[in-house]
Amino acid sequence: MSGEANAGKALTVTVEGTSYARIPIRTRVVMPGDDLDAFILEYAKDAVQPGDLLFVTEKIVAITQGRSFKLDTIAPRKLALFLSKYVTRTPYGIGLGMPETMEMALRECGTPRILFAAAVSAVTKAFGRKGDFYRIAGDKARAIDGPTKGTIPPYNQAVVLGPERPREVAARLKSLLGGDLQVAVVDINDLGGNILGSTMDKAGEKRLVAILKDNPLGQGHESTPLGIVRHG
Known part of the structure; x- marks a missing residue:
């Protein structure tokens, strides 16, 4: 289910001449004891398309790892x-x-x-x-x-706390979803962002930070801990 952008933020952005859609995925609240793989399959499997990039907030990864x-x-x-x-x-x-x-x-x-x-x-x-x-x-x-x-x-x-082994988590989720897509575990807020682990190279991670740097999804009641970046 798609969500809404963070207040005052657009769902499209242009970086280095290329337009990208940032598509929020609204979910229920993740709870300790939830299985991350099942959660991702429930909310993201039918939403992603070939060529997409799925980004997952570090907070839900950490919560499912018992780090809350x-x-x-x-x-x-x-x-x-x-x-x-x-x-x-x-x-x-x-x-x-x-x-x-x-x-x-x-x-x-x-x-x-x-x-x-x-x-x-x-x-x-x-x-x-x-x-x-x-x-x-x-x-x-x-x-x-x-x-x-x-x-x-x-x-x-x-x-x-921050998630453990975020690069391994990204690789596992990519394998779980299958198809031609990338996955990143991200820490994004209104001050900027970091890619904690992904299936991309450094250039791809740097580009993703630029795409998400205005924090389009928000960290609060928007309840959108997942999102998709898609070529516009």
């Missing part, structure tokens, strides 16, 4: 409380700006790496440079999702 944790099960250490105060918050997501998400970053990435990222960021931020914390902390830290005002229940009371 209720806030009340996470006990942040004092270091997490301290570090979370200094994370830049944006209107598009809490990131590591709350003790529970910072605690999970310390567990995922290791305390030394997070401390090093925080130390470098503190210095470079004083010189007007931003983004060094996540550059050093890495994709695992960047992919951690905390609740925002637009988060669909029950994840408005949860922290979701």
